[in-house]
Amino acid sequence: MLEIKNLNKSFNGRPILRDLSCQIPTGGILTVVGPSGAGKTTLLRIIAGLETKDSGQLLLNGQAIKQGQIGVVFQDFNLFPNLSVLQNVALAPELVLKKTKDEAQQTAKHLLTQLQMAEYQDQYPYQLSGGQKQRVAIARALAMQPAVLCYDEPTSALDPNLRRAVGDLILGLQKTGLTQLIITHDMAFTQQIDQQVLRIKPLAEE
Amino acid sequence: MQEVERIMKYVMQILPALLSGTGMTLRIFCWTLVLSLPLGILVAVGELSKFNPLEWLVRFYVWIMRGTPLLLQLIFVFYGLPLIHIVFPRYQAALFAFVLNYAAYFAEIFRGGLQSVPQGQFEAAKVLRLSHWQALQHVIIPQVVKIVLPSIGNEVINLVKDSSLVYVIGLGDLLRAGNVAMARDVTMVPLLLVGLIYLALISLCAFAQRKLEAHFSYYK
Ligand SMILES: Nc1ncnc2c1ncn2[C@@H]1O[C@H](COP(=O)(O)OP(=O)(O)OP(=O)(O)O)[C@@H](O)[C@H]1O
Ligand SMILES: [Mg+2]
Numbered sequence: 001m002l003e004i005k006n007l008n009k010s011f012n013g014r015p016i017l018r019d020l021s022c023q024i025p026t027g028g029i030l031t032v033v034g035p036s037g038a039g040k041t042t043l044l045r046i047i048a049g050l051e052t053k054d055s056g057q058l059l060l061n062g063q064a065i066k067q068g069q070i071g072v073v074f075q076d077f078n079l080f081p082n083l084s085v086l087q088n089v090a091l092a093p094e095l096v097l098k099k100t101k102d103e104a105q106q107t108a109k110h111l112l113t114q115l116q117m118a119e120y121q122d123q124y125p126y127q128l129s130g131g132q133k134q135r136v137a138i139a140r141a142l143a144m145q146p147a148v149l150c151y152d153e154p155t156s157a158l159d160p161n162l163r164r165a166v167g168d169l170i171l172g173l174q175k176t177g178l179t180q181l182i183i184t185h186d187m188a189f190t191q192q193i194d195q196q197v198l199r200i201k202p203l204a205e206e
Numbered sequence: 207m208q209e210v211e212r213i214m215k216y217v218m219q220i221l222p223a224l225l226s227g228t229g230m231t232l233r234i235f236c237w238t239l240v241l242s243l244p245l246g247i248l249v250a251v252g253e254l255s256k257f258n259p260l261e262w263l264v265r266f267y268v269w270i271m272r273g274t275p276l277l278l279q280l281i282f283v284f285y286g287l288p289l290i291h292i293v294f295p296r297y298q299a300a301l302f303a304f305v306l307n308y309a310a311y312f313a314e315i316f317r318g319g320l321q322s323v324p325q326g327q328f329e330a331a332k333v334l335r336l337s338h339w340q341a342l343q344h345v346i347i348p349q350v351v352k353i354v355l356p357s358i359g360n361e362v363i364n365l366v367k368d369s370s371l372v373y374v375i376g377l378g379d380l381l382r383a384g385n386v387a388m389a390r391d392v393t394m395v396p397l398l399l400v401g402l403i404y405l406a407l408i409s410l411c412a413f414a415q416r417k418l419e420a421h422f423s424y425y426k
């Protein structure tokens with residue numbers, strides 16, 4: 001279970017998140033909605049360890065979150081342009097999890113196959129469409145076996161068909177026991193996922 | 207016909223001197239590159255460091271090096287420093303000035319290259335738990351190299367030509383060899399030859415640059 005307790009964050013004295021608390025059960029999905037500037041991305045970045053918190057607790061199964069337990073699918077994916085699709089997915093498992101090159105590539109191929117991206121494994125990111133890049137980004141994050149996967153506006157660059165496909169993909173991943181946190185503007189998408197929703201409001205300027 | 211033969215004979219006669227001058231030009235060129243490229247990387251890292259004194263020191267150095275002529279720096283090192291009892295032999299003086307000067311230009315290029323890699327690349331590497339060095343090695347540096355290649359290529363070509371400045375401190379480089387022959391024999395032929403040799407050297411550099419850029423064109 002991922003627990004966020006009394007999280008506070010301000011930028012230059014301007015409060016963005018105040019006393020935010022929520023929980024996602026293991027294998028659960030939380031969608032985070034709210035207007036632009038409300039602090040959704042900030043929340044994700046704090047959970048991912050890319051931004052510091054001012055106060056509050058982030059717990060995974062009762063313990064402080066450790067590096068690598070959180071996977072992130074960035075809004076613009078941040079794939080490594082100098083690496084092929086396969087290398088993008090296999091790089092971190094090889095370097096960080098100390099798998100052999102073969103093992104890392106086998107796992108990467110397996111993930112890419114699951115995400116219907118196997119035939120693109122030797123392409124470079126610039127040769128892919130937005131939806132394809134997203135699948136590679138998901139595969140890259142999953143290859144590190146995170147306990148929680150966070151997405152920042154996963155449907156923002158996709159047409160309606162692809163949105164449904166991402167929704168199905170996310171629901172499919174849920175069956176594997178993955179805990180997921182999804183930031184979105186997209187109400188139709190929220191309805192498709194149809195699970196716990198956290199609404200974040202911009203804090204009034206005081 | 208006889209005229210051509212005479213010129214060819216003359217060319218063969220001065221060629222050894224010109225080639226030995228070319229040797230000096232190439233030595234300056236190669237050593238400057240070998241030393242100033244790594245130094246430039248260090249300076250670029252220093253410029254981006256969050257440790258203020260180092261950052262200011264490095265900026266001051268780059269400011270001086272880019273803000274004054276290389277010729278002045280060369281004269282300063284060879285003729286100026288001895289006045290305060292710092293004496294470099296000619297060749298070392300030339301290398302010293304060239305390496306410091308080119309490292310500053312390379313540093314600016316590397317800094318720009320590093321800064322143009324999007325922040326998201328660093329962040330993606332971080333959430334994948336790549337160490338700082340792993341991220342640099344596998345993700346950042348390959349992208350920086352691709353970005354800076356055209357500008358580095360330009361500087362390398364400039365260096366071939368700038369190396370002729372060592373002439374002013376009396377080093378026997380290619381230009382000097384040509385100049386000596388021209389003054390002695392009162393003919394333009396040596397200068398034309400010198401021009402041809404520079405052209406050949408620079409074409410070689412440009413060729414190498416194109417090959418390298420092609421190598422890195424597998425992604426965008
Ligand atoms: N590094 C930062 N420094 C200062 N202010 C920041 C920083 N990052 C975000 N902010 C501010 O925090 C607020 C929340 O930003 P955030 O990106 O979290 O919003 P968001 O809910 O994701 O919006 P959107 O839906 O447009 O993506 C904004 O007002 C933004 O200007
Ligand atoms: Mg956002």
